[in-house]
Amino acid sequence: MNNFLKNQRLKYNSPLIWGVILVWGFSQPTWSQTASELFDRYQRAVFQVRTIDLASGDKSSIGSGFALADSALIGTNFHVVSQVVHSPETFRLEILDHNGDIYPAQVVAIDIVHDLALLNTETRTERGFRLRSDKPKQGDPMFSMGNPQDLGMTIIDGTYNGLVEHSRYQKILFSGSLNSGMSGGPALDASGRLLGINVAKGGEQLSFLVPVQHLKNLLQSQKNDGAEVSATLRSQNFAQQIRTDLMNDQATFYSELIEKVWEKQPFGELMVPKEISASLKCWGHTLDDDDLRYESVHQHCQSNDVIYVDDSFYTGQFDYDHEWLKAGELNSLQFYSALQGRFEHTVLHNISSEDDAGNYECITDRVNIAGSRWKVSSCFRAYRDYTGLYDALLLMASLDRPRQGAIIKAAASGISRNSANALFAKIMRSVEWKP
Amino acid sequence: METLIIQVGLKQGRSADIYKTRDRELYIGRAYSNDIVLSDPYVAPQQLRLYRYGTDDEQLGWHMNVLDASNPTLINGEPLTDATAAVSAGDTITVGRTQLQVFADDTPVEPTRKLLVSSWLHGASRNAAIPAALFVLAALLDGVSNYLVSNTDGDWKAHGTFVLTGMAVLLLWAGAWAVVGRLLRHQHHFSQQLLVTSVVALLGLLVSPVEAYVEFVSNNLVWRDIVTYAAGTLLFAYLLHYNFFFATNIKHTGMWALGISIGISSLTFLFSAAVDDNGLEIRPAYSNTLLAPGVAPSGASSLEDYLQRMDRVYAQTESD
Numbered sequence: 001m002n003n004f005l006k007n008q009r010l011k012y013n014s015p016l017i018w019g020v021i022l023v024w025g026f027s028q029p030t031w032s033q034t035a036s037e038l039f040d041r042y043q044r045a046v047f048q049v050r051t052i053d054l055a056s057g058d059k060s061s062i063g064s065g066f067a068l069a070d071s072a073l074i075g076t077n078f079h080v081v082s083q084v085v086h087s088p089e090t091f092r093l094e095i096l097d098h099n100g101d102i103y104p105a106q107v108v109a110i111d112i113v114h115d116l117a118l119l120n121t122e123t124r125t126e127r128g129f130r131l132r133s134d135k136p137k138q139g140d141p142m143f144s145m146g147n148p149q150d151l152g153m154t155i156i157d158g159t160y161n162g163l164v165e166h167s168r169y170q171k172i173l174f175s176g177s178l179n180s181g182m183s184g185g186p187a188l189d190a191s192g193r194l195l196g197i198n199v200a201k202g203g204e205q206l207s208f209l210v211p212v213q214h215l216k217n218l219l220q221s222q223k224n225d226g227a228e229v230s231a232t233l234r235s236q237n238f239a240q241q242i243r244t245d246l247m248n249d250q251a252t253f254y255s256e257l258i259e260k261v262w263e264k265q266p267f268g269e270l271m272v273p274k275e276i277s278a279s280l281k282c283w284g285h286t287l288d289d290d291d292l293r294y295e296s297v298h299q300h301c302q303s304n305d306v307i308y309v310d311d312s313f314y315t316g317q318f319d320y321d322h323e324w325l326k327a328g329e330l331n332s333l334q335f336y337s338a339l340q341g342r343f344e345h346t347v348l349h350n351i352s353s354e355d356d357a358g359n360y361e362c363i364t365d366r367v368n369i370a371g372s373r374w375k376v377s378s379c380f381r382a383y384r385d386y387t388g389l390y391d392a393l394l395l396m397a398s399l400d401r402p403r404q405g406a407i408i409k410a411a412a413s414g415i416s417r418n419s420a421n422a423l424f425a426k427i428m429r430s431v432e433w434k435p
Numbered sequence: 436m437e438t439l440i441i442q443v444g445l446k447q448g449r450s451a452d453i454y455k456t457r458d459r460e461l462y463i464g465r466a467y468s469n470d471i472v473l474s475d476p477y478v479a480p481q482q483l484r485l486y487r488y489g490t491d492d493e494q495l496g497w498h499m500n501v502l503d504a505s506n507p508t509l510i511n512g513e514p515l516t517d518a519t520a521a522v523s524a525g526d527t528i529t530v531g532r533t534q535l536q537v538f539a540d541d542t543p544v545e546p547t548r549k550l551l552v553s554s555w556l557h558g559a560s561r562n563a564a565i566p567a568a569l570f571v572l573a574a575l576l577d578g579v580s581n582y583l584v585s586n587t588d589g590d591w592k593a594h595g596t597f598v599l600t601g602m603a604v605l606l607l608w609a610g611a612w613a614v615v616g617r618l619l620r621h622q623h624h625f626s627q628q629l630l631v632t633s634v635v636a637l638l639g640l641l642v643s644p645v646e647a648y649v650e651f652v653s654n655n656l657v658w659r660d661i662v663t664y665a666a667g668t669l670l671f672a673y674l675l676h677y678n679f680f681f682a683t684n685i686k687h688t689g690m691w692a693l694g695i696s697i698g699i700s701s702l703t704f705l706f707s708a709a710v711d712d713n714g715l716e717i718r719p720a721y722s723n724t725l726l727a728p729g730v731a732p733s734g735a736s737s738l739e740d741y742l743q744r745m746d747r748v749y750a751q752t753e754s755d
Contacts, residue, residue: 293589330587336726337585344723360719361751363744364654366735373735375654378745379719382752390752397725417749425742 034190038143039155042192044125048096048147049076049105049184051083055090064146064185064198065095065119067128073222074119075215076184077199078110079308081117085110085238086310095121098153107234109222112242113249113307113316114169114214115199117184118222129186131212132193136160144176144198144207146185154182160195164208168253168279168303168316171208172196178207243386246307246315246414250389253279253318254412254419262430267299268324270398270406273430279303280318293329294338298322307414313356315389315414320427327403339405343375343397346409357381357391366399370432373399378424383414392420394427406431439485439497439522440538441471451536460486463530464503477531479503485522497522497537506531551680563626569633574602576640605632616682624681631677635670642666644727651727656720664700672696 045067053060063080074095083091085107093105105121136142140160147153158176174187178201187196187209196209262273275282282301299322307316323342327335362379369376379393392415396408410427412420437457444451454461454471462469464481482503489495499510499522507514509529510522522528524539578598586594609632613625645666650659675692679685736744 291588291590293587329589331583333584333726334587338587340723340725341587343725346718358752361748362719362721363741363748364722365741365744366654367738367741368735369738375722375725376741377719377721377723378748379721380748380752381719382749390749393719395721399725417746421742421746424745425738428738428742 034141035143035155035157038188038190038192039145039153042127042129042145042186042188043098043153045128046098046145046147046153046185047074047123048150048153048181049074049080049119050094050096051081052092052094053090054092060091062147062150062181063183064181066145066184066186066194067125068194068219069128069130071118071128071219072120073108073219074105074121075186075197076117076119077197077210078112078115078117079199080184081107081110081119082308082310085117088234093119095119095123097123097125107238109218110238110241111214111218112245112309114210114218115308116197116210116215116218118218129188129192129194131216132189132195136189136195138162141190142174142176142187142195143190144174144178144182144185144187144209146178146182146198148179148181150181158205158207160189163211166279166281167305168277168318169305169307170211170214171199171305172211174207174209175205176207177201177205239385242309243389246386246389247416249307249316250412250415250419254415254423258419258422258426262426264430266434267322268297268326268406269401269404269434270322270324271432271434272299272322272408273427275301276320277301277318294335295326295328296342297324309356315383315391317411317413318415319412320410321408323407323409325405325407332402335403335405339397339407342407343395346393346395346411355384357383360391360393367428369396369428372433374428375399376428380420386414388416389414390417390420391415392424394424396428396431400433437495438540440540440542442536442538443471443473443533460484463535471535473530473533475531475533477506478533479505479531482506482530483508483528499528545686563629566626566630566633569637570602570605570629573605573633573636573640574598576637577601580640601636605629605636608632612678612682615678619683627681628678631674631681635674638673639666639670642670647724648727650722650724654722656722659722659724664704668696668700671699 047065047067049063049065050059051061052058060083061080063076065074065076065080067074078085081093084093093107094102095105096102101123103121103123105119107117108120109118110116138161141157142160143155143157145153145155156176156178158174161173161175164171164173172187172195174196178198182198183200185198186194187198189195194212194215196211197215198207199210200208202208257277260276262276264271265274280301281304282299284297284299286298287296300319301321302319303317305316306314308314325335325339325342330338358381360379360381362377364375364377367374367376375397377393377395379395380390383389383391391413392411394408394410396406398404398406408427408431410424412423415423439456439461441454441461442451443454456470461471461484462481463471463473463478463483463485465473465475465478466480469481480503482501484500484502486498486500487495488498499508499515499520501508501515501518504518509515510520511527512529522537524537524542526537528535528537578594581597582594606629609625609628612628612632613623616628617623646659646663649662650656653659672689672693672695675695676689679688679692685691
């Protein structure tokens, strides 16, 4: 899972790492020159975005934001300002400019699916970022600005490496080292045009950016909405909009998945669907532990990105898992114990707290599918704030063969009733024993 | 009341001392000169004199004279106000920290309790062969059935440890009740305790697949829980009943055992419900029994029927 770059409770960072970055930076004379020019030119257009806890008056989290050339608004990530969006009665926003001046700010538009937000504030800068509309070439140098760990405004360099493959939500792969607190900061090409927005890091020199196209879309829809509204109404509207965005996003993803013809492939003695979506990452492995007295082959596909709702609530995940087992040295009873152990082991990688979702309700039965008997459990829990969305789980275990078995699992978080019903029906119908 | 019968000490469990006299008087105290010597430091060297007195033969009755009032003397829980009081069958006299029960020749006694079928069960612990055989049988059955049904990794060590732990628990349980019997009845009856413990363990092993059958047939965890709790409660009550029977003299051992067993089951249920309810379910609970030994997976629903029922589950999640 990606690490979002909002900085909460600032952590001490090893000076060694900073040393390495500095040395590496100095050893690249052309880039560092461009970086210093860019920094000089644009440092006035980059801000620290602070979420202030109203009760203590202190900052609860920090991120970055940037000014735009054709708009008075400031761009940042949704996850940088999410506390204010969800609890405007507990938090407020302010931005800190390069002079150290502080201005209050308000969220005026959000795109939860692509993790973007637009802020309104009094401060004006004469030089905002222009949005680049064409695609760079893979390997082009890139720069990212932001305020990591509340240490001050920085610029880092790296390489544009195209869009992330196998991803449900388009992201630019930036081979550079983003750090906590840089979320919402701008990522630029060598001439200072905006390419993306810092959003997450995946590891050493592995960072992710939201493509600038999504910011364009948000600016456009904001222009269309236009109207000034009160903070309370805005907050209600945001909750409604989050629900609509999540609903639409899942509808698009799952309807495409369901309408598609699923190609089948042999898996043990079964025919199962081949990779059903290019946006999923699939892995396979065989358990070959010496102590294991049965055979087990796995195929696991999962969406690698999630939608951030708040610090304890992520959604938008989709996983499925095929497992083929043969009794090997086990007798039938032992084999079914092993099968049962695998059937009990649920996969749902979503994160949510008690405030976000209710408890699971399950329906379990033996079901006749394509002439074979399966034990099928489907479980659902409803989201509390976003009516009509569920976490849904499907588990199937084959019952017909005493010395062979299959376990099929699928899990979707933030899915509607219709999508889940259709998806689970399609999965159930897609599995059959080889003729 | 011609004969005075005095029982010293509590009667339950421990055998009490009983004094019987047809004399005219009787002294009670800590000094060895008394008729009843009480080794209670709160009793005076000579505290009470009991004597027969009356105007004529028909009126002749027993009375009590307090000779030393350092500590109060109580009759049926009430302190004596006068130095003299009448004493009759059924009274309880308290001196110091000792209780004396007064009986008469014709005080009714409890009807004779029936022995268990075999008098062997009540004898001293002579023959340990049958309990030991049953104990080993229970351990073997547990080990073999568990290995054949659920040991998937061939780990003999872990499996052996599991079986040995089970045997140790049974032995400790029987041993603990033997200690209770030794304390309360002066007889440990370890063989008998081991016998009932092993029999109940065997019954438990025979009953345990039933919960899997119930879950397999019903696909329902609630039914499984009901069967598990009911079977567990009854078996434990059965075990306690015989533990009480051999280790104590209490009446109505069956009712006591059932009451305690139901109490423990209810507390266990309430505790697990409270733990479950403490926060969000990370994992959903669903029936996961895939096979009940010897039962064919017959009676499957059609996919359409299942999908329709699946759709109805949403209504339930929303009403939470």
